[in-house]
Amino acid sequence: MKKNLSILLLIISTTSFFAQGTDYLVDSVMIRNIFTESLARGASYDWLNYLSNRIGPRLAGSEGDKKAVAWGKSELEKLGLDKVWLQPVTAHHWERGDKEQAHIETKFGKFNVDICALGGSIATPASGILAEVIEVKSLKEVDSLGDKVKGKIVFYNRPMPPENIETFRSYGQTVDQRYSGARVAGKYGALGVIVRSMNLKMD
Incomplete structure (x- = not known):
């Protein structure tokens, strides 16, 4: 059996x-x-x-x-899909103003910089902003500096990490500078922020 x-x-x-x-x-x-x-x-x-x-x-x-x-x-x-329909959504609309201009003044001279305003960001006053630039690598660094960024322009300069085979993962580890940088710096009184391009360049 x-x-x-x-x-x-x-x-x-x-x-x-x-x-x-x-x-x-x-x-x-x-x-x-x-x-x-x-x-x-x-x-x-x-x-x-x-x-x-x-x-x-x-x-x-x-x-x-x-x-x-x-x-x-x-x-x-x-394409012949069995059902296609639209759903109502609410989206915050943002209009880009006049083309942005920026330059950096140092003891070596004045240098023009190519920039592009971030969608949804607060508009720069018509008279512009003139302030010291302070470089940081992360949002946590801004938190650690706290009131030291007050009245300054915060420059986020953290490149994408090069060790990931999937580059989109590197992008995801870096893009917080773009979507949260202004908010974090603003709560400590920063006048503005500059965010580097999301790429692998180390400069």
Whole structure:
């Protein structure tokens, strides 16, 4: 009886193993087909080109944003998806003002700097800002300096860490300077902030 039971269990186990193996092969073929279809006949670059060059900038709440949403809905409907609909959302709208200008004055002379205002940031007074620049590498460093940044411009200069194979992980470890830098420096009385580009350069 025990021998027959052992044989039965072995047959069940083997059958289950081969069933799982068959499912795996079927899934692998399907995934490969999806990749092949996307790589050979995909429309991703055409969509990106249309969004970038035909619709253009798409800041939240802007006219370009509305056009992009309508276009996206239309494209999904063309793909034959069973249900496509829009949901109402609330977005804070931000308009960029006049082109920004900045320069640094040192004992060696005056140097113009290419800058771009961060979306949602507080506008610089029309008369501009003239203040000492203090360099930091992190939000924690600003917290440690505290009132020492009052009346100064805080310069966040932490590059993306180069040791990650996935560069987006490096970006995620660095971008807090951009989305929280002004808030953290502002609570200690800083007049403004400058945030470096999110890249791997060490300068």
